Amino acid sequence: MKKVLALLLALLMVSALAACGQDGKESSTPSSGTDNSSISGAADESQASTGDTVTIRMGGWGNFADEHEPGTVGMEEAIGVKVEFQKYPTDAAFWDNLPAQIAAKTAPEFIALSNELYLPYINDGLIIPISKYIDDGTITCWDSIGDNVKDIWTIDGEVYGIPFYQTPAVFAVNMDLWNEAGLTEADFPETWDDVLDVCRVFKDELGMTGLCFNTQEFHFTQYCLSFGGGWGLGKTIDTPENAAALQFIINAYHQGYVVTPKELGVGYDGNVVMSGDAAMSTGGTWYVNDFKKNAPDVEVKYLTIPHAEGKDDVSGTFHAPCYALLKGGAHEKEAAMAINYMMNDSHDEALIDIGYIPVNSDLFDTFKERQPELAGLVDAVSKSNGFGYPPAGKKFADALISKMEEALFNSDSTVTGSQIVKELQEEYGE
Amino acid sequence: MWCGLPAGCVRWGDSIYKKGAYIKMTADNTGGKKKKTSKMRRQEAVAGWIFVLPAVLFWLIWFLYPALKAISISFFQYNYATPETNTFIGLANYVRLFQDPKFFTAMGHSFLMVAIVVPLQTILSFAIAVLLNGPIRLKGFYRSSCYIPYVISAMAVTIFFMYFFVKGGPASSFFALLGMENVSWFASTKYAMAFLMIVYVWQQVGFYMVIFIGALQEVPMELYEAAKVDGANAWQRLTKITVPMIKNTTYLVLTFGMINAFQIFDQIAAMSKQSPLGSPSGATSTLVTFLYQQSFSYMDMGYGSAAAVVLFLIIFSLSAVRETAGRRSD
Structure with missing residues (x-):
């Protein structure tokens, strides 16, 4: 009897352990840095279609409610595909987790991807070409997209993503502080020297740092x-222009004209401009929506x-940014259909409302009408460039940040912009 | 209590154990019950194995297999997203590791962390434990207050501390009075490591304090009373009675402290925010952040695994040294 009881108890414990294991498998995605509870068990759900509906997942970071969800309205009824969102807290969390998820076959079918550090992931085959779905007519929106954005996502003749908006970087100005410092619109800077002049005014008039500089590869690249x-994809790292740009940042910082989000304990430059710790920052049109939601009383000029x-x-x-297919997705065709569906007019309009220029040039006038403050940015698109990071991608970005942090955050540092670009060229140049 | 057994012996089933060896109960010394006892022993052994089976399975699946896998991966150029490209490269990852200055920087930071944090938290937690083990009012409140930081998320604690150590903040302003730079410590290549240590020690002390209090309560009061009668003062009682009597607990605290300090990660991630782990400029990089970056951020799993194996060997060796030293001093 004792033996039977012991056996039963042990069996119970083993099955409990097995159940824990299964649980762990299902919840492994959220615990690895995602925060959307709705994704739990989605992989299974996607395999067991309910009627004609296939459920797939889209991964990414940022503002899903405004940037992606409007594109999926009516999708289930229209094409029988339901998209669930798997949101990662940051782009770093996204990239750190994605390869493991692909290996474990728990990755989303498609992702929203920016045109920054994407090359290594394409080279490694994590992002697969979408060209065949353009060729077979599953994706019909490709022809309405402007050539400038098409080029970004066409690599060696293969299309890797369907871009859904475009936006040049902006220089954001907190107008409340601008006016407080006695500056007018006539003082808006056109050159970096103008920016320094304005910084002097902020220092003299308000005793504050004028410029926010976030130590991120995005901002260094601006x-x-x-x-x-x-x-130049690693070919032109060590140039006098790059050296001068980095030296400009180093000098301005040590002269007390620049504050970094890092030293304020925040990660996002927009927060610094919102909180009034600096009046100006390089950024993007995502500021429009962020400020509308989080600091509606702060007037900002772009x-x-x-x-x-x-x-x-x-x-x-x-x-x-684009929608791209991930390697190993169980519903590749349905994901392509979903991407095509998401490139609909109402999605374009929702994106215009939050300050993003549509990829279809036919909608430029609509954008200028609805966002008169940002109208000038449409013309800046042609002058703007892709990021052109070297193939090392994140390794290069981390090295750039690390070297610049040494130059900025070590008060005894004698590191110069020239030294930094020279070392980077040696380590990551092509 | 006398129970019919020789001194120092323990009965377990039908066997008698003495100092690790058991005295088998044969037909001669059991009165001819050999067959029965043998069957019972077998049954108990089976039952014992069944009971430990879940734990053993758990250990095999979640600890041994990953450890062996990590060791095997360290000999490969390994990308788990593209397994078809994985190639065996022998010791190349280790050779590369020992030629990588960033690895040595990270290792140096890990050792620095252990060298400063472990003694500091051990002394502090011991001192607090001694204070809170004495006859003071609101003992429970103080004990809970000291323990609470340990159960708070390390991320939250770090962010909380950042507001004290921000440029112009209370802590950085205070230290500026002592001649240090008034900068945001967590963003300074000079002070980031010190900031990390302060946050870490503040959070860990409560946990080790609880362990020390447990040990202090096991020290017989008679020893203190006898020492008092012999004229020993408080310091002598502490150093001659308390410290030797809780020696084993101190070894445990040192070992745990060392292992945990080597594995610090959350605080560094919170400090780094969206910058590379170990920010600013690698000033807080450790072996763990190094292996995480290589394995996950750069998808170089073979290289990261090699770093993980080295970290394991370091912790294992130091633990073994401490164990040996502890035994010798016994």
């Missing part, structure tokens, strides 16, 4: 491009990125 430089003296024809970067 400066480099607007000084006439750029990374200017084109200033440029270096004598470099009137250059600007900052150009964002064109």
Whole structure:
């Protein structure tokens, strides 16, 4: 009897352990950095179609409610595909978790992806070409997309993503502080030297730092491009323009004209402009929606990125995020259908409302009408550039940030912009 | 209590154990019950194995298998998203590791962390435990207050501390009075590691305090009373009675402390925010952040696994050294 009881008890414990294991498998996705509870068990759900509906998942980071959900309205009824969202807290969490999820076959079928550090993931085969679905007519929106954004996602003749909006980088100005410092619209800076002049005014008049600089590769790249430089996919890291851009940041910081979000304990430059710790920052049109929601009382002007003296024809970067298919998705065709559906007019209009320029040039006038404050950015699109990071992608970005942090956050540092670009060229240049 | 057994012996089933060896109860010393006892022993052994089976399975699946897998991956150029490209490269990852200055920087930071944090938290937690083990009012409240930081999320604690150590904040302003720079400590390449240590020690002390209090309560009061009668003062009682009597607990605290300090991660992630782990400029990089970055951020799992194996060997070796030293001093 004792033996039977012991056996039963042990069996119970083993089955409990097995159940824990199954649970762990299902919940592994959220615990690895995602925060959408609705995804639990979605993989199973997608396999067991309910009627004609197939449930798939879309992954990404950022503002899903405004940027992606409007595109899926009516999708289930129209094409029999339901999209669930798997949101990652940051882009770093997204990229850190995605390869493991692909290996474990728990990754979403498609993702929203920016045109920044994407190359290694394409080279490694994590993102698969979508061209065949354009060729077979599953994706019909491709022809209505502007060539400039098409080019970004066409690599070696293969299309890897369907871009859903475009936006040049912006130079955001907190007008409340601007007016408080006695500045007018006539003082809006066109060059980086103008920015320094304005910073002096902020320091003298309000005793504050004028410029926010976030130590992120995105922002470094704005400066480099607007000084006439750029990374050139690793071919042009060590150039006088890039060195001058980085040196400009280092000098301005040590002169007390720049504050970084990092030293304020926040991660996002928009927060610094919202809180009034700085009056200006390089950023993107995502500020429009962020400010509307989180700081509706703060008046912000969006200017084109200033440029270096004598470099009137250059600007900052150009964002064109896309929807892309992930390797190993169980419903590749349905994901392509969903992507095509999401490129609908009402989605375009929802994106215009939050400040994003549509990829279809026919809608440019609508954008200018609905976003008069941002109308000037439409013309800046042609002057803007892709990010052009070297193939090392994140490794390069981390090295750039690390070297610049040494130059900025070590008060004894003698590191110069020239040294940094030289070292980066040696380590990551092509 | 006398129970019919020789001194130092323990009965377990039909066997008698003495100092690790058991005295088998044969037909001669049991009165001819060999067959029965053998069957019972077998039954008990089976039952014992069945009871430990879940734990053993758990250990095999979740600990041993991943550890062996990590060791095997460390000999490969390994990308788990593209397994078809994985190739065996022998010791190349280890060779690369020992030529990588970033690895040595991370290792140096890990050792620095252990060298400063472990003694500091051990002394502090011991001191607090001694204070809170004495006859003071609101003892329970103070004990809970000290323990609470340990159960709060490390991320939350770090962010909370950042507001104290931000440029112009109360803590950084205070230290500026002592001649240090008034900067945001967590963003300074000079002070970030010190900030990390402060946050870490503040959070861990409560846990070790509880362990020490448990040990202090096991020390017989008679020893203190006898020492008092012999004229020993408080310091002498502490150093000559308390410290030796809780020696084993101190070893445990040192070992746990060392292992945990080597594995610090959450606080660093919170400090780094959206910058690379170990920010600013690698000032807080450790072996764990190094292996995480290599494995997950850069998808170089083989290289990251090699770093993980080295970390395991370091912790294992230091634990073994401590164990040996502890035994010798016994």
